[in-house]
Amino acid sequence: MRIAVIGTGYVGLTTGTCLAEMGHQVTCIDNDPEKLAKLRRNVSPIFEPGLQELITRNAGAGRLSFDDRIGPAVKDSEVIFICVNTPRKSDGHADLRYVEGVARQIAEHLCGEYKVIVDKCTVPVRTAEKVRQTILRYGADETRFDVVSNPEFLKEGTAVQDTMAPDRIVIGADTAPARLKMMEVYRPLVEKTGAPVKMVSVRSAELIKHGANTFLAAKISFANLIAHACEEAGADALEVLEAIGLDERIGGHFLCPGIGFGGSCFPKDIAAFGKTLETLGIDGMFVEAIEKINKQAIERFLRKIEKELWILDGKAIGVLGLAFKPCTDDIRNAPALKVIDRLKAEGAVISAYDPEAMENTRKAVPEIVYCADAYQVAAGAEALVVCTDWEEFKHLDLARVKNLMRTPIVFDGRNVFNPEEMRGLGFKYFGVGR
Ligand code: UDX
DSSP states (O other): OEEEEEOOSHHHHHHHHHHHHTTOEEEEEOOOHHHHHHHHTTOOSSOOTTHHHHHHHHHHTTSEEEESOHHHHHHHOSEEEEOOOOOBOTTSSBOOHHHHHHHHHHHHHOOSSOEEEEEOSOOOTTHHHHHHHHHHHHHOOOOOEEEEEOOOOOOTTSHHHHHHSOSOEEEEOSSHHHHHHHHHHHHHHHHHHOOOEEEEOHHHHHHHHHHHHHHHHHHHHHHHHHHHHHHHHTOOHHHHHHHHHTSTTTOSTTOOOSSOOOSSSHHHHHHHHHHHHHHTTOOOHHHHHHHHHHHHHHHHHHHHHHHHHOOOTTOEEEEEOOSSSTTOOOOTTOHHHHHHHHHHHTTOEEEEEOSSOHHHHHHHOTTSEEOSSHHHHHTTOSEEEEOSOOHHHHTOOHHHHHHHOSSOEEEETTOOSOHHHHHHTTOEEEOSOO
Protein backbone atom coordinates (compact mmCIF):
# COMPACT_ATOMS: atom_id res chain seq x y z
CA MET A 1 0.00 0.00 0.00
CA ARG A 2 1.07 3.59 -0.51
CA ILE A 3 1.16 5.32 2.84
CA ALA A 4 2.02 8.85 3.96
CA VAL A 5 3.13 9.54 7.54
CA ILE A 6 3.07 13.17 8.59
CA GLY A 7 5.39 14.02 11.47
CA THR A 8 8.65 12.17 12.18
CA GLY A 9 8.89 12.31 15.97
CA TYR A 10 9.21 9.13 18.02
CA VAL A 11 5.76 8.01 16.98
CA GLY A 12 5.78 9.06 13.31
CA LEU A 13 9.28 7.90 12.42
CA THR A 14 8.86 4.56 14.17
CA THR A 15 5.41 4.03 12.66
CA GLY A 16 6.52 4.98 9.14
CA THR A 17 9.66 2.88 9.29
CA CYS A 18 7.82 -0.14 10.67
CA LEU A 19 5.07 0.19 8.03
CA ALA A 20 7.82 0.07 5.39
CA GLU A 21 9.29 -2.99 7.13
CA MET A 22 5.83 -4.61 6.80
CA GLY A 23 6.18 -4.15 3.05
CA HIS A 24 4.33 -0.89 2.40
CA GLN A 25 5.56 2.01 0.31
CA VAL A 26 5.96 4.83 2.83
CA THR A 27 6.73 8.54 2.58
CA CYS A 28 7.49 10.27 5.89
CA ILE A 29 6.95 14.01 5.93
CA ASP A 30 8.39 16.61 8.25
CA ASN A 31 8.81 20.36 8.00
CA ASP A 32 11.89 20.57 10.26
CA PRO A 33 14.81 21.13 7.81
CA GLU A 34 17.46 19.87 10.24
CA LYS A 35 15.64 16.60 10.86
CA LEU A 36 14.86 16.14 7.22
CA ALA A 37 18.48 16.67 6.20
CA LYS A 38 19.48 13.77 8.48
CA LEU A 39 16.62 11.58 7.35
CA ARG A 40 17.45 12.14 3.69
CA ARG A 41 20.89 10.72 4.47
CA ASN A 42 19.01 7.83 6.12
CA VAL A 43 20.25 8.88 9.55
CA SER A 44 17.80 8.64 12.43
CA PRO A 45 17.54 11.96 14.30
CA ILE A 46 16.59 10.10 17.49
CA PHE A 47 18.16 7.31 19.49
CA GLU A 48 15.79 4.37 19.50
CA PRO A 49 17.08 0.78 19.60
CA GLY A 50 16.72 -0.98 16.24
CA LEU A 51 15.35 2.04 14.39
CA GLN A 52 18.50 3.00 12.51
CA GLU A 53 18.88 -0.51 11.08
CA LEU A 54 15.27 -0.51 9.88
CA ILE A 55 15.64 2.92 8.28
CA THR A 56 18.80 1.85 6.47
CA ARG A 57 17.24 -1.38 5.26
CA ASN A 58 13.91 0.01 4.09
CA ALA A 59 15.24 3.22 2.57
CA GLY A 60 17.85 1.09 0.79
CA ALA A 61 15.11 -1.17 -0.55
CA GLY A 62 13.22 1.87 -1.85
CA ARG A 63 10.22 1.37 0.45
CA LEU A 64 10.90 4.38 2.69
CA SER A 65 11.47 7.97 1.64
CA PHE A 66 11.41 11.40 3.25
CA ASP A 67 9.94 14.67 2.08
CA ASP A 68 8.95 18.08 3.37
CA ARG A 69 5.94 18.47 1.09
CA ILE A 70 2.60 17.11 2.19
CA GLY A 71 0.94 17.57 -1.23
CA PRO A 72 2.52 14.88 -3.40
CA ALA A 73 2.46 12.24 -0.64
CA VAL A 74 -1.21 12.90 0.11
CA LYS A 75 -2.14 12.72 -3.57
CA ASP A 76 -0.29 9.42 -3.99
CA SER A 77 -1.33 7.66 -0.79
CA GLU A 78 -4.29 5.50 0.14
CA VAL A 79 -3.72 5.95 3.83
CA ILE A 80 -2.38 9.07 5.56
CA PHE A 81 -1.20 8.90 9.16
CA ILE A 82 -1.20 12.07 11.25
CA CYS A 83 1.65 11.75 13.77
CA VAL A 84 2.28 15.32 14.85
CA ASN A 85 2.77 16.35 18.45
CA THR A 86 -0.11 17.35 20.68
CA PRO A 87 1.65 19.37 23.39
CA ARG A 88 0.17 20.55 26.63
CA LYS A 89 -1.41 23.99 26.75
CA SER A 90 -0.85 26.09 29.87
CA ASP A 91 -4.37 25.20 31.06
CA GLY A 92 -3.72 21.44 30.67
CA HIS A 93 -5.76 20.95 27.49
CA ALA A 94 -4.10 19.24 24.54
CA ASP A 95 -2.92 21.80 22.00
CA LEU A 96 -4.35 20.53 18.71
CA ARG A 97 -3.08 23.30 16.43
CA TYR A 98 -0.63 21.01 14.62
CA VAL A 99 -3.31 18.39 14.04
CA GLU A 100 -5.60 21.08 12.65
CA GLY A 101 -2.81 22.54 10.50
CA VAL A 102 -2.07 19.15 8.98
CA ALA A 103 -5.78 18.45 8.42
CA ARG A 104 -6.03 21.72 6.48
CA GLN A 105 -3.05 20.85 4.34
CA ILE A 106 -4.38 17.36 3.69
CA ALA A 107 -7.69 18.95 2.64
CA GLU A 108 -5.96 21.09 0.01
CA HIS A 109 -4.41 18.05 -1.65
CA LEU A 110 -7.12 15.46 -1.29
CA CYS A 111 -8.07 14.15 -4.70
CA GLY A 112 -8.58 10.93 -6.59
CA GLU A 113 -9.33 7.62 -4.95
CA TYR A 114 -10.92 6.99 -1.54
CA LYS A 115 -8.49 7.76 1.30
CA VAL A 116 -8.25 7.02 4.97
CA ILE A 117 -6.85 9.67 7.29
CA VAL A 118 -5.52 8.13 10.49
CA ASP A 119 -5.08 9.91 13.81
CA LYS A 120 -2.11 8.17 15.39
CA CYS A 121 -1.16 10.80 17.93
CA THR A 122 -2.81 10.96 21.33
CA VAL A 123 -5.84 13.23 21.16
CA PRO A 124 -8.96 13.84 23.22
CA VAL A 125 -12.12 11.95 22.34
CA ARG A 126 -13.99 13.45 19.36
CA THR A 127 -10.89 14.90 17.73
CA ALA A 128 -11.44 12.72 14.65
CA GLU A 129 -14.77 14.45 14.16
CA LYS A 130 -13.04 17.82 14.23
CA VAL A 131 -10.43 16.59 11.75
CA ARG A 132 -13.22 15.45 9.44
CA GLN A 133 -15.00 18.80 9.70
CA THR A 134 -11.75 20.64 9.04
CA ILE A 135 -11.01 18.61 5.93
CA LEU A 136 -14.54 19.18 4.63
CA ARG A 137 -14.33 22.89 5.38
CA TYR A 138 -10.99 23.45 3.64
CA GLY A 139 -11.11 20.77 0.97
CA ALA A 140 -14.55 20.93 -0.60
CA ASP A 141 -13.42 18.19 -2.94
CA GLU A 142 -15.50 15.24 -4.02
CA THR A 143 -12.84 12.74 -2.84
CA ARG A 144 -14.37 10.31 -0.41
CA PHE A 145 -12.44 9.89 2.80
CA ASP A 146 -12.82 8.64 6.36
CA VAL A 147 -11.04 9.63 9.54
CA VAL A 148 -9.88 6.75 11.70
CA SER A 149 -8.29 6.61 15.15
CA ASN A 150 -5.41 4.14 15.50
CA PRO A 151 -3.63 4.98 18.75
CA GLU A 152 -0.01 4.03 19.26
CA PHE A 153 1.12 2.20 22.36
CA LEU A 154 4.83 2.44 21.80
CA LYS A 155 7.21 3.09 24.63
CA GLU A 156 10.38 5.03 24.06
CA GLY A 157 13.34 2.69 24.20
CA THR A 158 11.32 -0.25 22.85
CA ALA A 159 9.33 1.63 20.21
CA VAL A 160 10.33 -0.64 17.32
CA GLN A 161 9.66 -3.80 19.27
CA ASP A 162 6.31 -2.45 20.53
CA THR A 163 5.29 -1.61 16.96
CA MET A 164 6.49 -4.83 15.31
CA ALA A 165 5.17 -7.12 18.07
CA PRO A 166 2.27 -5.22 19.65
CA ASP A 167 0.13 -6.43 22.56
CA ARG A 168 -2.87 -5.31 20.53
CA ILE A 169 -3.77 -3.16 17.55
CA VAL A 170 -6.63 -0.76 18.21
CA ILE A 171 -8.52 0.50 15.18
CA GLY A 172 -11.34 2.97 15.67
CA ALA A 173 -13.26 3.15 12.40
CA ASP A 174 -16.94 3.83 11.81
CA THR A 175 -17.32 2.72 8.17
CA ALA A 176 -16.77 -0.59 6.39
CA PRO A 177 -14.31 0.76 3.76
CA ALA A 178 -12.20 2.36 6.48
CA ARG A 179 -12.10 -0.88 8.47
CA LEU A 180 -11.09 -2.82 5.36
CA LYS A 181 -8.28 -0.41 4.49
CA MET A 182 -6.92 -0.49 8.03
CA MET A 183 -6.99 -4.29 8.08
CA GLU A 184 -5.02 -4.21 4.84
CA VAL A 185 -2.43 -1.94 6.48
CA TYR A 186 -1.92 -4.30 9.40
CA ARG A 187 -2.47 -7.65 7.62
CA PRO A 188 1.28 -8.43 7.25
CA LEU A 189 1.85 -7.76 10.93
CA VAL A 190 -1.22 -9.67 12.11
CA GLU A 191 -0.30 -12.67 9.96
CA LYS A 192 3.26 -12.65 11.26
CA THR A 193 2.65 -12.01 14.95
CA GLY A 194 -0.98 -12.98 15.55
CA ALA A 195 -1.47 -9.66 17.35
CA PRO A 196 -5.12 -9.22 18.33
CA VAL A 197 -6.98 -6.45 16.50
CA LYS A 198 -9.61 -4.55 18.46
CA MET A 199 -11.96 -3.03 15.91
CA VAL A 200 -13.95 -0.36 17.74
CA SER A 201 -15.70 2.94 17.11
CA VAL A 202 -13.60 6.05 16.53
CA ARG A 203 -14.61 7.56 19.86
CA SER A 204 -13.82 4.35 21.75
CA ALA A 205 -10.35 4.20 20.21
CA GLU A 206 -9.64 7.76 21.27
CA LEU A 207 -10.72 6.97 24.82
CA ILE A 208 -8.75 3.71 24.92
CA LYS A 209 -5.51 5.62 24.46
CA HIS A 210 -6.16 8.21 27.15
CA GLY A 211 -7.61 5.53 29.42
CA ALA A 212 -4.58 3.25 29.04
CA ASN A 213 -2.08 6.01 29.79
CA THR A 214 -4.10 7.21 32.78
CA PHE A 215 -4.25 3.68 34.18
CA LEU A 216 -0.50 3.18 33.79
CA ALA A 217 0.22 6.52 35.46
CA ALA A 218 -2.20 5.53 38.23
CA LYS A 219 -0.18 2.36 38.84
CA ILE A 220 2.99 4.41 39.24
CA SER A 221 1.34 6.87 41.59
CA PHE A 222 -0.13 3.98 43.56
CA ALA A 223 3.38 2.53 43.91
CA ASN A 224 4.62 5.90 45.13
CA LEU A 225 1.79 6.15 47.63
CA ILE A 226 2.69 2.72 49.01
CA ALA A 227 6.35 3.80 49.13
CA HIS A 228 5.40 6.82 51.19
CA ALA A 229 3.36 4.65 53.55
CA CYS A 230 6.29 2.24 53.87
CA GLU A 231 8.69 5.06 54.71
CA GLU A 232 6.39 6.34 57.44
CA ALA A 233 5.55 2.88 58.78
CA GLY A 234 9.00 1.32 58.47
CA ALA A 235 8.15 -1.30 55.84
CA ASP A 236 9.78 -2.17 52.50
CA ALA A 237 7.84 -0.97 49.45
CA LEU A 238 9.46 -3.45 47.09
CA GLU A 239 8.36 -6.39 49.23
CA VAL A 240 4.89 -4.94 49.60
CA LEU A 241 4.42 -4.11 45.91
CA GLU A 242 5.86 -7.39 44.68
CA ALA A 243 3.35 -9.31 46.75
CA ILE A 244 0.50 -7.04 45.67
CA GLY A 245 1.47 -7.44 42.02
CA LEU A 246 1.38 -11.24 42.23
CA ASP A 247 -2.39 -11.02 42.14
CA GLU A 248 -3.19 -11.63 38.45
CA ARG A 249 -5.87 -8.98 38.52
CA ILE A 250 -3.26 -6.39 39.49
CA GLY A 251 -0.04 -7.49 37.79
CA GLY A 252 3.49 -6.58 38.79
CA HIS A 253 4.41 -4.29 35.88
CA PHE A 254 4.56 -0.56 36.37
CA LEU A 255 4.54 -0.82 40.13
CA CYS A 256 8.02 0.58 40.71
CA PRO A 257 8.17 3.49 43.13
CA GLY A 258 10.67 6.24 42.44
CA ILE A 259 10.85 9.93 41.72
CA GLY A 260 7.75 9.81 39.56
CA PHE A 261 6.92 9.56 35.90
CA GLY A 262 8.14 12.00 33.29
CA GLY A 263 8.54 11.90 29.54
CA SER A 264 6.69 13.41 26.65
CA CYS A 265 3.48 11.46 27.12
CA PHE A 266 2.25 10.76 30.63
CA PRO A 267 2.35 14.28 32.10
CA LYS A 268 0.57 15.87 29.14
CA ASP A 269 -1.82 13.00 28.45
CA ILE A 270 -2.94 12.74 32.04
CA ALA A 271 -3.56 16.51 32.17
CA ALA A 272 -5.43 16.38 28.86
CA PHE A 273 -7.59 13.51 30.07
CA GLY A 274 -8.43 15.52 33.18
CA LYS A 275 -9.56 18.34 30.91
CA THR A 276 -11.56 15.91 28.76
CA LEU A 277 -13.35 14.70 31.88
CA GLU A 278 -14.10 18.31 32.77
CA THR A 279 -15.51 18.90 29.29
CA LEU A 280 -17.69 15.82 29.70
CA GLY A 281 -18.95 17.18 33.03
CA ILE A 282 -17.11 14.57 35.12
CA ASP A 283 -15.17 15.23 38.33
CA GLY A 284 -11.42 14.96 37.62
CA MET A 285 -10.39 13.97 41.16
CA PHE A 286 -8.86 10.64 40.09
CA VAL A 287 -6.54 12.33 37.62
CA GLU A 288 -5.73 15.10 40.10
CA ALA A 289 -4.67 12.52 42.69
CA ILE A 290 -2.33 10.83 40.20
CA GLU A 291 -0.68 14.16 39.39
CA LYS A 292 -0.47 15.23 43.02
CA ILE A 293 1.22 12.01 44.13
CA ASN A 294 3.64 12.26 41.20
CA LYS A 295 4.69 15.75 42.30
CA GLN A 296 4.97 14.64 45.92
CA ALA A 297 7.28 11.76 44.94
CA ILE A 298 9.99 14.11 43.72
CA GLU A 299 9.40 16.60 46.53
CA ARG A 300 9.84 13.89 49.18
CA PHE A 301 13.06 12.82 47.49
CA LEU A 302 14.42 16.37 47.44
CA ARG A 303 13.50 16.84 51.08
CA LYS A 304 15.45 13.68 51.94
CA ILE A 305 18.53 15.10 50.23
CA GLU A 306 18.16 18.49 51.91
CA LYS A 307 17.57 16.95 55.31
CA GLU A 308 20.63 14.71 55.13
CA LEU A 309 23.09 17.11 53.50
CA TRP A 310 21.79 20.18 55.38
CA ILE A 311 23.64 22.95 53.54
CA LEU A 312 23.88 22.34 49.78
CA ASP A 313 25.78 25.50 48.94
CA GLY A 314 29.18 24.55 47.52
CA LYS A 315 28.63 20.79 47.98
CA ALA A 316 29.79 18.49 45.18
CA ILE A 317 26.82 16.39 44.13
CA GLY A 318 26.92 13.77 41.39
CA VAL A 319 23.84 12.97 39.35
CA LEU A 320 23.60 9.54 37.72
CA GLY A 321 21.02 9.39 34.95
CA LEU A 322 19.44 12.30 33.10
CA ALA A 323 16.98 10.69 30.65
CA PHE A 324 13.38 10.41 31.87
CA LYS A 325 13.83 6.63 31.77
CA PRO A 326 16.50 4.16 30.61
CA CYS A 327 17.25 3.30 26.96
CA THR A 328 16.42 6.73 25.62
CA ASP A 329 18.16 10.07 25.15
CA ASP A 330 14.89 11.90 25.83
CA ILE A 331 14.95 14.41 28.68
CA ARG A 332 11.48 15.90 28.22
CA ASN A 333 9.93 16.26 31.70
CA ALA A 334 12.79 14.19 33.09
CA PRO A 335 12.70 14.13 36.90
CA ALA A 336 16.51 14.49 36.80
CA LEU A 337 16.17 18.01 35.44
CA LYS A 338 13.90 19.00 38.31
CA VAL A 339 16.38 17.55 40.78
CA ILE A 340 19.27 19.42 39.13
CA ASP A 341 17.29 22.67 39.07
CA ARG A 342 16.63 22.47 42.77
CA LEU A 343 20.15 21.45 43.76
CA LYS A 344 21.58 24.21 41.58
CA ALA A 345 19.28 26.78 43.14
CA GLU A 346 20.68 25.80 46.54
CA GLY A 347 24.23 26.34 45.28
CA ALA A 348 25.34 22.71 44.83
CA VAL A 349 28.18 22.04 42.40
CA ILE A 350 26.82 19.40 40.07
CA SER A 351 28.50 16.83 37.88
CA ALA A 352 26.45 14.35 35.87
CA TYR A 353 26.59 11.30 33.66
CA ASP A 354 24.06 9.54 31.44
CA PRO A 355 24.84 6.87 28.85
CA GLU A 356 22.72 8.55 26.13
CA ALA A 357 21.14 11.81 27.24
CA MET A 358 24.16 14.05 27.85
CA GLU A 359 24.09 15.77 24.47
CA ASN A 360 20.45 16.80 24.95
CA THR A 361 20.98 17.83 28.56
CA ARG A 362 24.05 19.88 27.73
CA LYS A 363 21.91 22.04 25.45
CA ALA A 364 19.29 22.57 28.17
CA VAL A 365 21.64 22.83 31.17
CA PRO A 366 25.10 23.93 29.96
CA GLU A 367 26.36 25.09 33.36
CA ILE A 368 26.97 21.72 35.05
CA VAL A 369 29.93 19.38 34.57
CA TYR A 370 29.42 16.39 32.27
CA CYS A 371 31.52 13.30 32.98
CA ALA A 372 32.70 10.37 30.89
CA ASP A 373 31.31 7.76 33.27
CA ALA A 374 29.79 7.13 36.69
CA TYR A 375 33.19 6.80 38.36
CA GLN A 376 34.22 10.27 37.23
CA VAL A 377 30.96 11.57 38.73
CA ALA A 378 31.72 9.79 42.00
CA ALA A 379 35.25 11.20 42.25
CA GLY A 380 35.24 13.71 45.11
CA ALA A 381 31.44 13.75 45.35
CA GLU A 382 29.79 14.41 48.69
CA ALA A 383 26.66 12.60 47.54
CA LEU A 384 25.37 10.69 44.53
CA VAL A 385 21.80 11.08 43.31
CA VAL A 386 20.41 8.37 41.01
CA CYS A 387 17.65 9.68 38.75
CA THR A 388 17.40 7.04 35.99
CA ASP A 389 17.53 3.26 36.35
CA TRP A 390 20.01 2.52 33.56
CA GLU A 391 21.12 -1.09 33.46
CA GLU A 392 24.82 -0.10 33.56
CA PHE A 393 24.37 1.51 37.00
CA LYS A 394 23.30 -1.88 38.35
CA HIS A 395 26.71 -3.28 37.41
CA LEU A 396 28.91 -0.57 38.89
CA ASP A 397 31.87 -1.56 41.02
CA LEU A 398 30.34 -0.10 44.20
CA ALA A 399 33.44 -0.51 46.34
CA ARG A 400 35.33 1.58 43.79
CA VAL A 401 32.52 4.16 43.77
CA LYS A 402 32.68 4.40 47.54
CA ASN A 403 36.43 4.86 47.59
CA LEU A 404 36.20 7.64 45.03
CA MET A 405 33.61 9.62 46.96
CA ARG A 406 34.46 12.23 49.55
CA THR A 407 31.49 11.28 51.70
CA PRO A 408 29.74 8.08 50.58
CA ILE A 409 26.08 9.09 50.60
CA VAL A 410 23.71 7.78 47.93
CA PHE A 411 20.16 8.95 47.22
CA ASP A 412 18.73 6.32 44.94
CA GLY A 413 15.60 7.73 43.28
CA ARG A 414 14.97 4.55 41.28
CA ASN A 415 15.85 1.82 43.78
CA VAL A 416 18.68 0.63 41.55
CA PHE A 417 20.79 -0.63 44.46
CA ASN A 418 20.18 -3.05 47.28
CA PRO A 419 19.99 -1.17 50.61
CA GLU A 420 21.64 -3.94 52.64
CA GLU A 421 24.51 -4.32 50.21
CA MET A 422 25.01 -0.55 50.11
CA ARG A 423 25.02 -0.23 53.88
CA GLY A 424 27.30 -3.28 54.10
CA LEU A 425 29.78 -1.49 51.82
CA GLY A 426 29.72 1.53 54.11
CA PHE A 427 27.43 3.84 52.17
CA LYS A 428 24.81 5.96 53.83
CA TYR A 429 21.98 4.88 51.55
CA PHE A 430 18.52 6.31 50.88
CA GLY A 431 16.14 4.50 48.52
CA VAL A 432 12.46 5.16 47.88
CA GLY A 433 10.05 3.38 50.22
CA ARG A 434 12.77 1.16 51.65
C1 UDX B 1 4.27 5.96 27.70
C2 UDX B 1 3.34 4.73 27.59
O1 UDX B 1 3.90 3.64 28.30
C3 UDX B 1 3.10 4.37 26.16
O2 UDX B 1 2.21 3.28 26.05
C4 UDX B 1 2.53 5.58 25.47
O3 UDX B 1 2.26 5.31 24.14
C5 UDX B 1 3.45 6.78 25.62
O4 UDX B 1 3.71 7.02 26.99
P1 UDX B 1 6.91 6.38 27.56
O5 UDX B 1 6.63 7.83 27.76
O6 UDX B 1 7.89 5.97 26.52
O7 UDX B 1 5.55 5.61 27.19
O8 UDX B 1 7.44 5.84 28.95
P2 UDX B 1 7.11 4.69 30.02
O9 UDX B 1 7.98 3.52 29.81
O10 UDX B 1 5.66 4.44 30.06
O11 UDX B 1 7.61 5.41 31.37
C6 UDX B 1 7.06 6.65 31.79
C7 UDX B 1 7.69 7.15 33.08
O12 UDX B 1 7.22 6.41 34.19
C8 UDX B 1 9.20 7.11 33.16
O13 UDX B 1 9.66 8.33 33.72
C9 UDX B 1 9.48 5.93 34.08
O14 UDX B 1 10.70 6.06 34.75
C10 UDX B 1 8.30 6.02 35.03
N1 UDX B 1 7.94 4.73 35.67
C11 UDX B 1 7.55 3.68 34.91
C12 UDX B 1 7.97 4.62 37.06
O15 UDX B 1 8.30 5.57 37.77
N2 UDX B 1 7.60 3.44 37.64
C13 UDX B 1 7.21 2.36 36.90
O16 UDX B 1 6.87 1.33 37.49
C14 UDX B 1 7.19 2.49 35.50
